[in-house]
Amino acid sequence: MTTLKQKWAAASSSTSLKATSHAAADTASYRKAKNRLPGLAVPKSTTPTTKPPLTFPGQLAQSTVRGYATQKQATAYIHGDKLYDIDKVRHDFPILNRLINGKPLAYLDSAATAQKPAEVIDELTRFYNEYNANVHRGVYKISEEATAAYEEARAKIAQLINAKSPNEIIFVRGTTEAINLVAQSWGRANVGLGDGIILTEMEHHSNIVPWQLLAKERGAHLKYVGLTDDGHLVHEDFRQHLESGGIKLVTLTHVSNVLGTINPVREYIREAHKQGCRVLVDAAQSVPHMPVDVQDMDCDFLAFSGHKMCGPTGIGVLYAKKAILEEMPPYHGGGEMIREVHLYESTWRDPPYRFEAGTTNIAGAIGLGKAIDYLSEIGLRNIQAHDQELTEYMHEMLGKVKGIKIYGPANPRTKAGVISFSLGDVHAHDMASLLDEDGIAVRSGHHCAQPLMDRLGVSSTTRASVYIYNTEDEIDRLVESVERAGRVFKI
């Protein structure tokens, strides 16, 4: 079997990047090629050319480390007329210069939170230094600037997910708050005694607990779509639940944060709409990694977090169709969300402001707008191709480690960016500690998905997840380090 590296090497010898980039402009398929960036001496060995200087934990690496991190050939992808220059991308992320235990940080935990490019960090600083003001209130210059930037961010989000209007975009703290908003506002108004809500066994706690709270309060039922042994939804469960009647809402994740499974949300939405129920899609793990089009998908609600897509923490998005939002009562009461306030009653503003009570995370929203600029510049299709290649590479290479068990789909093409695994009787926390000794950051535990862990019959897994700045080298280091853990534990 030819490895990905061999494929890439073959691609590089048969194509020259410059020559193909033009031709690729009018083809929808990905073209990729290996490209040696000019001026970069790239030794083949896996040891640094210069010994990294002694550093204390937390100290920034010297410039030689960049040589280490990018010592192998750079990878370039072309989609349309855009070039994926991994070296440039890595250069944009200051944190990747850090040494952990004397080794360059290999950050493989982007499913938890993504790193931030300098552009986003700089914009936050610029906001606070140059135009910090409350939005929608002041008539003075900097308040107008802040308001414009805040609303521009909303428009960028609308454009990113192809919403019909920026008014369908509500700023929230993150996916968790977005889902709670729907449960508390739409849910309390629409879900009653004996009604049903369909969920899946692979949901994150944030797409389970808000519905448990609602169901308890309203006397409604939760119905779960089960999983096959290889981590796909049991579609038959879904159909049966739908046909059982009384279903008001279907809520499911687009991509599993544990297994990486990509769910057929479009088909589920079509089926659910035939029965007249609404659908919420938890897009926390999809919007950062692939083009998402809410009109094409036709979801009623979509929730995602800014921090998983290179934006700041504390900012996220609830998208909902305008007609639904207009009927929804407020979630929080306070300033900004009102039309008129009297002593005993008030009237509400139109969406999205009805749902943005109080001073919101202005800097966060502006930072998220910058992050979207950044991701769009690379191109979401490009990002998807990059993440997909790395996921497949990681799946293949980890799969060769003696004693390893990979959870979820056996075909890496049906998973996005995330791989959960275990090795013999090595507990996930011990694995993560051993990887940390080698400067590799992965997640271990139940990943806020205990029902899924129960279904898998484990108490925890180790999870490695990739994003725009990760490289094959880092995957190789991960695999080497997992093998080392196997030796330490004598697997």
Added chain:
Amino acid sequence: MSSIYSEIILDYYRYPRNKGTLPHAQIHARDTNPLCGDVVEMQLEVDEKNNVKDVKFNGQGCAISQASASMLTELVKGKTIDDARKISKEDVLSLIGGQLTAVRLKCALLSLKVLKTGVYNYIGSTDASKDELSGL
């Protein structure tokens, strides 16, 4: 960098000493580490002079939490309740050896917390003992 995963830790993880249950234990406590799902349960049989006649642990979780629980049972066995009460964090950490990060410290000290919870329930807790437990 020296790994925390010494031969000794791995040995206690794979071949735990004093693992099991004591049906006639007077002292029984259990706790979990919600961060990583480690579970440790401790049972102690005590005679009328407050000597620990027998001790067993049960549980599941990472090597650090399980090995430290097993090591702790050996430390306690044959001692008095008062000796058990006086065991310090440092005592447990020196059994484990190596450098632990803050998160892994919780794993290492879970069994001590469970032991002390049981002991204080038995001899009576005070404000000081509650503070001590919440500091573990």
